[in-house]
Amino acid sequence: MATPILVVEDEPEIRELLAFTLSRASYDVVEAESSEQALQLLDRGIPELAIIDWMLPNMSGVDLARRLRRDELTQSMPIIMLTARGEEADKLRSFESGVDDYVTKPFSPRELLARIKALLRRSGAPADNILESGGIRLDLNSHRVTIEGELVHVGPTEYRLLELLMRHPDRAFDRSQLLDRVWGRSVYVEERTVDVHVLRLRKVLQPFKLQHLIQTVRGVGYRFSPQ
Ligand code: CA
16 A cells, blocks of 8 residues: 545545546545545544645635644644635635645646655655664555565554554554554544554564564553664
8 A cells, every 4th residue: 555645625626636646656545525524534544645625615624724733643644735726815824724835726746746745755754665664674555564684474453553653763652542543533442452463563573583672651552662
């Protein structure tokens, strides 16, 4: 699975054009036609970036952006606002709502892709889709995991858990944060499920004596520490 990007646009032609442009550039496109639908999709998983149209029915793109900025899960997700207007006041308002960049419609696909790339680089997403740390290498395109040069089998949940932890080295996540990010908010899973999957992950790392990379943070949860 490639880098997921959420597209929120109510006009079908523009949404299709965006989806086409992004999938041709090997992004994984998640489409929503309203802010409400976008919020539902976000409960199932957090994309790497969101492209939000300013003019949406009901909840506007600006209001959606504000809401995403207030939510801990989506706080740091880069947002590009699509706007049909070129007025300074509107650009200013969209920046105030917490968006990282804006693109005026009709947009140039090349310019949009360049802006996406720049934002993903800033947000710490690996440019070549390879995440490497502490002897572990994750290929985010193929979902293959290599440890010290050896290909290992990792279950889908363990993979997502490992990817999340490796993307945020030395950050402690509590169990509910891990559940929201790895399983999604829409799924009800007991907190101790996290422990089961951490245990499985450590078992994968054990033959390489790397199980200590996933540390238990007492009273909190877990963290990935490559040191
Ligand atoms: Ca629109």
